[in-house]
Amino acid sequence: MTSHIGGKGILLKADPIASAFRDEIKASLNESRPPKLVGILATSAAPSKFYAEFTKKQCEDLGVNFVLKKIGAAEDPSKSEGEGVEEAIIEANNDDTVDGIMVYYPIFGVQQDHYLQQVVSPLKDVEGLHFKFHYNLYHNIRYLKPDSLLSSLTPKEPPPPVVDDETPAGYVKSILPCTPLAIVKCLEYTRVYNTILPYGDRAYGKTITVINRSEVVGRPLAALLANDGARVLSVDIDSIQEYNKRPRQSTESDQGQAKYHPHHVVSPCSLSLQECLAQSDVIVSAVPSASYKVKTGWLKDGCICLNVAADKNFDKDVREKVNCVFFARAPDGFADFINPSPKGLVVYANHWEGHDYDASAEFVSLHYLSWR
Numbered sequence: 001m002t003s004h005i006g007g008k009g010i011l012l013k014a015d016p017i018a019s020a021f022r023d024e025i026k027a028s029l030n031e032s033r034p035p036k037l038v039g040i041l042a043t044s045a046a047p048s049k050f051y052a053e054f055t056k057k058q059c060e061d062l063g064v065n066f067v068l069k070k071i072g073a074a075e076d077p078s079k080s081e082g083e084g085v086e087e088a089i090i091e092a093n094n095d096d097t098v099d100g101i102m103v104y105y106p107i108f109g110v111q112q113d114h115y116l117q118q119v120v121s122p123l124k125d126v127e128g129l130h131f132k133f134h135y136n137l138y139h140n141i142r143y144l145k146p147d148s149l150l151s152s153l154t155p156k157e158p159p160p161p162v163v164d165d166e167t168p169a170g171y172v173k174s175i176l177p178c179t180p181l182a183i184v185k186c187l188e189y190t191r192v193y194n195t196i197l198p199y200g201d202r203a204y205g206k207t208i209t210v211i212n213r214s215e216v217v218g219r220p221l222a223a224l225l226a227n228d229g230a231r232v233l234s235v236d237i238d239s240i241q242e243y244n245k246r247p248r249q250s251t252e253s254d255q256g257q258a259k260y261h262p263h264h265v266v267s268p269c270s271l272s273l274q275e276c277l278a279q280s281d282v283i284v285s286a287v288p289s290a291s292y293k294v295k296t297g298w299l300k301d302g303c304i305c306l307n308v309a310a311d312k313n314f315d316k317d318v319r320e321k322v323n324c325v326f327f328a329r330a331p332d333g334f335a336d337f338i339n340p341s342p343k344g345l346v347v348y349a350n351h352w353e354g355h356d357y358d359a360s361a362e363f364v365s366l367h368y369l370s371w372r
Contacts (some may be wrong), residue, residue, distance in 0.1 A: 009322035017189045022062065029063045035099040036065040037126065038092045042072040042085040048104040049074070055102065082107040086119055093121040100126040122149040128175035136174040137220055140227040140245075140263035142200075143171035158262070165199050180221035183284060183306060184228070186326055190304055192282055193228070201260075204229030209280040211235045211273075211294070217286045217308065226264035233269060233276040240269040240276065274298045282306070285313035296321050 029035075037059060041052045052068055059066035069092075072083035085107060092101045101124045105113050117129035123146075125133070132149055136142070143159040160168045167173060187193055193202040208225050212218045213236035222234040226243035234241045244267075245260040269276075277283060277298040283305045285294055290311040296318050299305070305325040307313050318325055 009319040010324040011319065012186075012190070012324050012326050014186065014326065017185055025062055034063055034065045036067065036097055037100040037102060038095075038098050039066060039068045040085060040088050040092070040101065040103045041068060041070050041074040042082045042088070042107055043104070044073040044077065044081065045106075052104055086116060089116065089119045093119075093124060098124060100124050102126055125175065128177045133175045134220075137176060138223050138263065140200075142174055143168055144174050145171055162199060176224070177216070177220050179217045179308060180224050183221055183308065184224055186306060187225075187282065187304075190324060192304060197229070200227070201229040206230045206281045207233065207279050208282040208284065209233045209235060209273075209276045210284045210286075211313070212286040212288075212309075213241070214286065221284065223264055229260075232264075233271065233280065234266075235273055235276060240271060240273070242267050242269040285309060287311070287313050294318075 037055075039052055039055055041048060056066050056068055069088055071085060071088050072079050073081045085103070089101065089103065092098050101120050103116060103120065105116075107113055107116065117125075117127075118131060120127075120130060122130040122132050128134075128137075132144075135154060136144060141155065141159065142162060144155070148155060159171055162168065184193075187203070192206055194204070195202060197204055203225055206229075208230050210218050210222050210225070210232060213222070213234050218234060218236070222232045222241075222243040226232045226245055229245070231246075232243040234243055243264045245262075245264045247261070274295075277294070278300055280300055281303055283294065283299065283303060285292075285306070286308045288309050288311065292311070292313055294305075294314050296315050299318070299321045301321060302323045303321070305314055305318060305322050307325070307327045312327065314325065314327075
């Protein structure tokens, strides 16, 4: 980690964060057969091709059996983009030797790609893109019974109470999207999360601004942070919203009732961006624009900044104002922890700690960590 010299904020590297999880997954793989992950590459897009090779390299380092299946334009330039991708997904779904499936998006566009994400079996979805996992994320359901993935119905009963992140008997942890979860891990590392507080409320007392409410990063991240107790100000191009699981106003009639909702509630926010930044302990910016910059003068003294866009959203003088800063694209920044592709922040390891989705093999995901 960079030392704190001359009053400047610390430029943090993520490798120390990632290394602990890499070591954990390597140790778990030594005790079982190597899981098989199939990557499906169906386009000629350079970022997707780079990401596929990057995945292969990391799998080899971890000891995971990775098979890259090239189809469509990725296999033959004379073929169309995405040709045969649905058939390849179905084939991998039905292959009992395959433990996980990863598809390199974008392929056709948002709507059709969303359909393909639902074609991937939730039993083999290592990217957390199936609607079952999305539903759990937004409803603060952290654990599930494996057989529930075979039904399209939403859970009738919530899982039993969780104590200190101990998985209840008969349950496994629900998969989360990689970039939001990696950001949470960074915040845990910087002690934004208070481990003295009860599990599920360790971000209580923190105000966090998330700039860009995309479905890939911004919105799920706001939900994760709010469900962990933070007050989240979600800023997008046309609106600002507040995510919070605590009631906006307490009254005498609320006495004796729960201190917070089962999951976050979204409400309109009348603050300006400048006002949001002035009171935020953490700022996460994910704006895909080289011209967009968060004004350093608007930041709260001693805040923590995370840049997770392909472009730098903070000015060079940001370290004069902040406590510490993560730059996803900085040359000496996220090193091995960040994947230099449009998918952004990637965490490398997640295993189910002995709980299998399928009795035939231990389920191992290279892109997701167990829920906090």
